[in-house]
Amino acid sequence: MAEEFPNFPKAKTTTYVFVLLSINLSASTFAASEPVPRTWPVQFHSILYINTSKGVNQVVDLWYDWPNGRNFNIIQKQLGEKLYDLEWNNGTSYYYTLDANKKCRVMHFPVGILRPNFLDGAKYLGKVNKDGFLCNYWEKVDFITYYEDVETKRPVAWNFFSGSRVHVITFEVGKVLDDPNWQAPVYCFGKKKPIIQTESSPLLLTQMREFTTTTHLAT
Ligand SMILES: *[C@@H]1O[C@H](CO)[C@@H](O)[C@H](O)[C@H]1NC(C)=O
Numbered sequence: 737m738a739e740e741f742p743n744f745p746k747a748k749t750t751t752y753v754f755v756l757l758s759i760n761l762s763a764s765t766f767a768a769s770e771p772v773p774r775t776w777p778v779q780f781h782s783i784l785y786i787n788t789s790k791g792v793n794q795v796v797d798l799w800y801d802w803p804n805g806r807n808f809n810i811i812q813k814q815l816g817e818k819l820y821d822l823e824w825n826n827g828t829s830y831y832y833t834l835d836a837n838k839k840c841r842v843m844h845f846p847v848g849i850l851r852p853n854f855l856d857g858a859k860y861l862g863k864v865n866k867d868g869f870l871c872n873y874w875e876k877v878d879f880i881t882y883y884e885d886v887e888t889k890r891p892v893a894w895n896f897f898s899g900s901r902v903h904v905i906t907f908e909v910g911k912v913l914d915d916p917n918w919q920a921p922v923y924c925f926g927k928k929k930p931i932i933q934t935e936s937s938p939l940l941l942t943q944m945r946e947f948t949t950t951t952h953l954a955t
């Protein structure tokens with residue numbers, strides 16, 4: 737045996753070193769090429785179907801408009817109220833109805849609206865079939881699980897930590913809602929001071945928004 741393979745032990749050691757090196761290399765290569773969620777387009781329109789943490793079904797028209805510093809969720813609850821959640825990046829949010837009840841609540845969120853890169857730093861969890869689409873998905877602890885179509889990179893769904901499950905029905909990049917629609921009604925501009933949300937973390941902010949928009953407006 738020894739005569740047949742005189743250099744065997746030596747060769748084996750070299751092979752081990754080589755194998756260890758390549759494992760090391762491929763591990764770091766793999767880490768570097770892990771998918772990251774696509775940054776949100778700066779302007780888009782989406783129709784969302786949401787099953788809230790309270791099991792309420794709602795359809796939301798989402799108008800995300802970062803260059804103009806504004807974000808709009810027009811929320812139609814199943815066989816219920818239509819709520820307008822208009823958010824400005826200066827921190828002011830208006831929650832109102834446009835029906836005879838004329839409800840409006842003004843709130844102030846010091847951190848403003850979601851940034852296009854709000855998913856930066858999310859932890860990659862792999863691939864999964866979600867709503868019939870092969871998706872990459874990521875998690876931001878205490879905030880969101882986010883599913884993106886592997887092929888088109890479009891968002892398919894996300895779940896908020898609060899329990900709301902959001903399904904993306906349409907996703908129209910570049911679509912903008914005309915200016916006149918961004919005007920809160922006159923009854924939002926009374927003497928009442930806005931309710932200040934002192935939370936400074938965008939994560940808490942989002943949960944607060946979630947809470948607010950899934951709760952009936954107090955008059
Ligand atoms: C919404 O979610 C609840 C659980 O929170 C579930 O019982 C219900 O069936 C869901 N509704 C729909 C339409 O999927």
Ligand SMILES: *[C@@H]1O[C@H](CO)[C@@H](O)[C@H](O)[C@H]1NC(C)=O
Binds near residue numbers: 824826827828
């Ligand atoms: C933020 O902008 C909106 C829309 O222009 C305005 O109604 C609101 O008063 C502003 N809020 C602050 C704190 O300046």
